Amino acid sequence: MRDDTDEGRARNPTLKDVAQLAGVSVSTASKALNDRGDVHPGTRVRVLEAAERIRFRPNPLAKGLLAGRTGTVGLLTDDLVGRFSIPIMTGAEDAFGTGKMSVFLCDARGDAIRMSYHLQALLDRRVDGLIVLGSSTDARASLGRDIPVPVVYVYGPSDDPRDISLVPDNVGGGVMAAEHIIGTGRRRIAHITGEQSFVAARDRAGSIEQTVEAAGLELVGGVHYGHWSESWGRTCTVALLEQHPDIDAIICGNDQIARGALDVLRERRVGVPDDVAVMGFDNWETLTLESRPQLTSVDMNLEMLGRLAAQRLFSAIGGEQSSGIETLPCRLVARASTALG
Amino acid sequence: MRDDTDEGRARNPTLKDVAQLAGVSVSTASKALNDRGDVHPGTRVRVLEAAERIRFRPNPLAKGLLAGRTGTVGLLTDDLVGRFSIPIMTGAEDAFGTGKMSVFLCDARGDAIRMSYHLQALLDRRVDGLIVLGSSTDARASLGRDIPVPVVYVYGPSDDPRDISLVPDNVGGGVMAAEHIIGTGRRRIAHITGEQSFVAARDRAGSIEQTVEAAGLELVGGVHYGHWSESWGRTCTVALLEQHPDIDAIICGNDQIARGALDVLRERRVGVPDDVAVMGFDNWETLTLESRPQLTSVDMNLEMLGRLAAQRLFSAIGGEQSSGIETLPCRLVARASTALG
DNA sequence: CTGAAAGCGCTAACAG
DNA sequence: CTGTTAGCGCTTTCAG
Numbered sequence: 001m002r003d004d005t006d007e008g009r010a011r012n013p014t015l016k017d018v019a020q021l022a023g024v025s026v027s028t029a030s031k032a033l034n035d036r037g038d039v040h041p042g043t044r045v046r047v048l049e050a051a052e053r054i055r056f057r058p059n060p061l062a063k064g065l066l067a068g069r070t071g072t073v074g075l076l077t078d079d080l081v082g083r084f085s086i087p088i089m090t091g092a093e094d095a096f097g098t099g100k101m102s103v104f105l106c107d108a109r110g111d112a113i114r115m116s117y118h119l120q121a122l123l124d125r126r127v128d129g130l131i132v133l134g135s136s137t138d139a140r141a142s143l144g145r146d147i148p149v150p151v152v153y154v155y156g157p158s159d160d161p162r163d164i165s166l167v168p169d170n171v172g173g174g175v176m177a178a179e180h181i182i183g184t185g186r187r188r189i190a191h192i193t194g195e196q197s198f199v200a201a202r203d204r205a206g207s208i209e210q211t212v213e214a215a216g217l218e219l220v221g222g223v224h225y226g227h228w229s230e231s232w233g234r235t236c237t238v239a240l241l242e243q244h245p246d247i248d249a250i251i252c253g254n255d256q257i258a259r260g261a262l263d264v265l266r267e268r269r270v271g272v273p274d275d276v277a278v279m280g281f282d283n284w285e286t287l288t289l290e291s292r293p294q295l296t297s298v299d300m301n302l303e304m305l306g307r308l309a310a311q312r313l314f315s316a317i318g319g320e321q322s323s324g325i326e327t328l329p330c331r332l333v334a335r336a337s338t339a340l341g
Numbered sequence: 342m343r344d345d346t347d348e349g350r351a352r353n354p355t356l357k358d359v360a361q362l363a364g365v366s367v368s369t370a371s372k373a374l375n376d377r378g379d380v381h382p383g384t385r386v387r388v389l390e391a392a393e394r395i396r397f398r399p400n401p402l403a404k405g406l407l408a409g410r411t412g413t414v415g416l417l418t419d420d421l422v423g424r425f426s427i428p429i430m431t432g433a434e435d436a437f438g439t440g441k442m443s444v445f446l447c448d449a450r451g452d453a454i455r456m457s458y459h460l461q462a463l464l465d466r467r468v469d470g471l472i473v474l475g476s477s478t479d480a481r482a483s484l485g486r487d488i489p490v491p492v493v494y495v496y497g498p499s500d501d502p503r504d505i506s507l508v509p510d511n512v513g514g515g516v517m518a519a520e521h522i523i524g525t526g527r528r529r530i531a532h533i534t535g536e537q538s539f540v541a542a543r544d545r546a547g548s549i550e551q552t553v554e555a556a557g558l559e560l561v562g563g564v565h566y567g568h569w570s571e572s573w574g575r576t577c578t579v580a581l582l583e584q585h586p587d588i589d590a591i592i593c594g595n596d597q598i599a600r601g602a603l604d605v606l607r608e609r610r611v612g613v614p615d616d617v618a619v620m621g622f623d624n625w626e627t628l629t630l631e632s633r634p635q636l637t638s639v640d641m642n643l644e645m646l647g648r649l650a651a652q653r654l655f656s657a658i659g660g661e662q663s664s665g666i667e668t669l670p671c672r673l674v675a676r677a678s679t680a681l682g
Numbered sequence: 683c684t685g686a687a688a689g690c691g692c693t694a695a696c697a698g
Numbered sequence: 699c700t701g702t703t704a705g706c707g708c709t710t711t712c713a714g
Binding site (some may be wrong): 366379406407624 | 708
């Protein structure tokens, strides 16, 4: 019933088939298809045509077996559900070029056992390299020195400085945020953020505080650590309004907190941005674009981080040596919530 | 500098190495490691120990080359960023069992060209099967009949009934939602939902309307199609309150819309759930758990959908025949927003 | 310029 | 019970 000559199950065409059809040997066919060795132009065309005709596609397994390279990389994430892994993955896939390099996805969900299981499976499969995605910017345990392939750590850096790590510049992001707010003429600035145990929270808070002080101001009530949630944003804003009714800006550690702040302000009939400017962090558009008013936020450029990670990995696979933590700049996205009066 | 005998680069140990160390032939070693053929118990132990000692791990590429099975599957998604792909992926990964089957992840981003590119790359890599994730429950074009491996379509079904598709039961979900609301004694029920062009919107709306009518009631103002956004939820709720101040329940087509509705109700000092009950759809916990009050919602059990997809694919790879669209029940998660007075 | 032969790491007959 | 042989699909010497 098929167009095939024989059995019925459509076997994948092999190089042998191409060679036969072109009337040459397998090795010549191979050379022709790979532009290697000297092959008579006429022969080459015949081979190419034959390959085309039977839709020959080289078997990467055979190739990999021989070359030791598989054209695959492993992507180990600890938290697929979190909003940070996805854009990074997208960026990485992008940089590898559609279909050029295939990506094995593994989610360890914060479980060390599962992680090592996946790691083993990936190494078994002879991936050419690994990208490890952290779920927070806290440093994580290095996979160690005896992984036989290059590893690039993204978002959450490795605790071993000999590894290659790529992280967003939360410190710089904090500076941006503070400068932006100060630039709009605000003087009574508060900062509400998430758990103090997070490096990201401390990085942002620290640089915000410094920048504010450098401008001769002071963070109202110091840094308000708490949780990365809307409800903390609400609770803290309520308290803030009570104790410091004169605040004119709230910089939030993430967009959820900012959303909570906005809600409370609107309910209290405090004008945003006229009375109080509000900004978030992460630029999670589901939140920033749908809030009233739209929310100014700091974007960590995660896609670019992913792209860069892929590039670094690529170079490393190619033999280039490098190490250390590389930091990528954030980008401020200004919206109505911090507009000038 | 290494523990190795020779070169320096740690070559992956091969079966040959194991055989040598154990003082047997490669084939005997193979048999011993795979429990195949009769091998002298003593020999087997020697081989196993040797393998252990040099940390031998069979090369799946070689195995795959021989067996035609690679132990890999491809996951083709059209929208990684959307909230639906992730839980399904997680579920699928789960079902395959950590590390047993490896998953190639490809995001086509709704681009047909990119999709076929990825598809080709996956087939080249000789994946044993494919899972195709839709970004909406709208039917999508089948990949066709001449894909050489089994394909399972998830969330968005294939338009070819001969394919295997798995979708959430949005119709049933609508019934659940309506019955739940009616069960709390509500009589003036409205329904706000997303774009009418979405099958999901029509499925849910249709069954909600039917269920309401079966109870001798009527949807207030018919079905309010619009957008899947908070702002539409707000706009529509404002209008609804104006035209039908006597409504006592709003069933929303997704959680964002519901969130918008809640916000407007709170601002107007309309009590939820006392005056008006509100519920959402999707059970996106970032929204449902952080809203005031917490939001009742219909959960599509996406993780289970993913798990099931993996199982179906597994069976299909194993040779089991099946086809058609299989529908998975939703689950209602009741929270404060629809609690009884 | 072309092809025969060897081999990547592994499994599967088939003799011993 | 064990080893020899062949071969999966491909690349790569190395003679012709």
